[in-house]
Amino acid sequence: MTTTAPNQAKRPSLEGSSWDGNVLVIDDPEALRKIRRREISPSSASNIRKCEASFAAESLLPKPNDPFQPRLIGTGAHEAMEHLFQLPPSERTTEFLHEDIQQIGGRIWSTEQLTDPARRRLLLPDAEDAFIASQEITDELAEANIRASERWRGIVEPWSLGIFRMTGQPHPRDVEVYGTELAVGGFDYEAKKPNEVTLSLRGLRGDFPVQGKIDRTDWVTLDDGKRGLSVRDFKFSGSRPRKPRSDGDDYAEQQRIYTLFFKALHPDLPVVDAALLYPGWDHVRNIDISDEALHGTLRMFEKAWIDMNRAVDTHKFSTKPSNLCGWCPLANACPVARMSTEKAAAEAATKSPGTALGITVTRETPKVTAWAQNGDYSRMPRLLLADVPAPQTTHRQKGSDNAPASGQNQEETPETMSTPIAAAPTPVAPLFKFPADNYGPMAAFGIVDAATEHLAEHGQQLAASSISALARVLADIAFQVTRSLYGAAAWNHGAVGRVAFAVKSAIGIRPAPFGQDAAAWEHWKRIVIGLTTAKTKAAQSLLDNPEADATAALGFLAAA
Incomplete structure (x- = not known):
């Protein structure tokens, strides 16, 4: 069986970009236009804060068409939750949710998707390149598509049905919904027009435009008797929810941003609570929306907007190595990418090499020893202190937020410069691991x-x-x-x-x-x-x- 001509696979490319040390330089005006956001969303703010270079690359490179990606699985489950809570209370049943997930899955795994080379490669990873590029739909391909769709439903349906069994939460038919999927800013792709609700938040340096979508707001009564609205968001994690990272809590920041949205749009309505719901894990996480917490989030959100515009204006996007480097599209191109675990290295192996992305290196990158890059003294080689790179050369460029202040660099004396590090046994339990930047x-x-x-x-x-x-x-x-x-x-x-x-x-x-x-x-x-x-x-x-x-x-x- 054949169909219309397939979509042509786009070759990932950042042609014209270059590395200046550990800074990604992009001069192409069209690329810069795509990177700059007219409005900033919680996810963009989070990505900018994590690494500007990664944010720029993800803005330009094609998104993989893999419905099993956590983000895309979550999108399907979110859609089912949206449909469920838009119904009258009496119609919010497990039967409806089961049928709705079947319909969503049928759309995602329709035979129309089988002409996409990325989807064909996902379903038949060992197929010849000529077949992947062709328009032929064989029985083998169709059967692989059916198996994949069944696997997808086997993931999404249990997660979604968990909403009916959450400890301490009302049954869906007892939830007093104020609204679902409140879109602020952005574009309505179904209606093919910008969303009607727009908003700018007042920061310390002026107003800045924002966008996002609030999953659900409910009327709630707290334990102290206070009644008001709760800003709620669904999370569909493949693993049990963990304690938030010490260097940033993206989910909490997102909920606080949505609380700021709602307070700005409806100043007459009291917002008394914000929570994250994990239906698949029977877990609820309450979020701090105190004035102090909201102020800190607003400052972070505004700073991300300023940093994005500064990076686009200067054409320079800084890097911030972390344990997430393996999942970045620049994993095999970035001169300071950190692969701290086998999982990160395995994920990086699926990314395009620097030559395929078209990025050139215009300056010799800083050399960082293995122990400094990984922060692990147990693998530290014997070397002279003079060989250890200065703190400011390992991560951020001079003038950035994280550059050492004047007078804070470690001093080097003639004695330390000429004395080798003595051989020492590997520490059993070091107090902490020194990061490369110190x-x-x-x-x-x-x-x-x-x-x-x-x-x-x-x-x-x-x-x-x-x-x-x-x-x-x-x-x-x-x-x-x-x-x-x-x-x-x-x-x-x-x-x-x-x-x-x-x-x-x-x-x-x-x-x-x-x-x-x-x-x-x-x-x-x-x-x-x-x-x-x-x-x-x-x-x-x-x-x-x-x-x-x-x-x-x-x-x-x-x-x-």
Whole structure:
């Protein structure tokens, strides 16, 4: 059996792009137009924050047509949830959901898709290239398509039906739905026109346009009797939900962004709750939507918008190596890609090599030893300290958010430059693993030094327990301030190191209340957080407006 001419496979290409050290440079105006978003979504903000170069590549390269990808499986299950909760309560049944998933699967696995070379290769991975490029639909291909569709339904249906068995959650027919699939900004591809609802959020540096789709909002009554709306989102994870990563919580940020959307669109309606529902795992995760948390998320969201436009304007997209590098389309092209696990390396093996993407290298990339790249001292070779690359050459370019501040580079003396590292047994359980950029250890040691000096200055005992306790409090202050202003915090983020330095000077001005009760310590902590926040905002203002006229500031000081 034959059909109309097949879609031609597009060769992944970033022709004209180049690496300048560890920065991806893209000069093609059409490519830059595709990368720049007219409105920013939670997923785009997350991808920009993780790695600008990866975000740019994913904006330009074709998306794989594999319905078994977690994202696409989740899309099918989301569609079923949308249809279920748009029904009158009495019609929300398992029978309806079963039939609806059959219809969704029939569309996704229709024979019309069998002319797509990517789909043909997915179904018959060992077939000859000539057959994949052809328009022939054989019995073998059709049978493989039926088996794949049955496998897809076997994944999506149990996940979706879990909504009827969630512990502590009302039966779907008892849910008081306010709305489903509220589209903000973006484009309605079925109607072939932009969505009617548009929105700009007010950030610290002005308004910026946003987009996204809120899965569901329900009327709820909390345990304290408070009644209002709950912003809800479905997650269909292939593995049991894990504890959020320390360097960012994308799902929580997404829910807070949607809460900001709803509050801006409906200021008269109270939003009292936000939650993530995992029907396949009978799990509900409540999200913090306090004013402090929402402010931090708004700051992160705005920063992603600014960073995207800055990268497009300068044609330069920075890299941020992580354990997720194996899933990036640049995995085999990026000069600083990190393959820290066998799973990441196996995933990277499926990606196109740099030559196929058309990226050139215009400058010799920084050389990073295996132990520095992986942060694993157990594999550290014997070498001279002079051979270890300087911190600023391993990750970010000078001038970026994570570049070391002036005076913070590790000092090298003639003694250390000429003394080889002595052979030592492999540590059994190192306290931590130094990342290649060294920002984390620098910030952590800075906090501990500040705690030790403060204890000594005020006549306190320099016991390990005292140093550790005060350091922990100072670290918590630094993280709270960083999250409130920049949306996220982790030891390997340069912002934490800068804020930690501000904390050190703040406690010099406002000493700790040694010898006083817990209430005095809590009061002191709030004062230091406020002072550090004010100092950090002032520093950010100087960075944002380096050429600002000081006349108004002089007038303010004169009148104070």
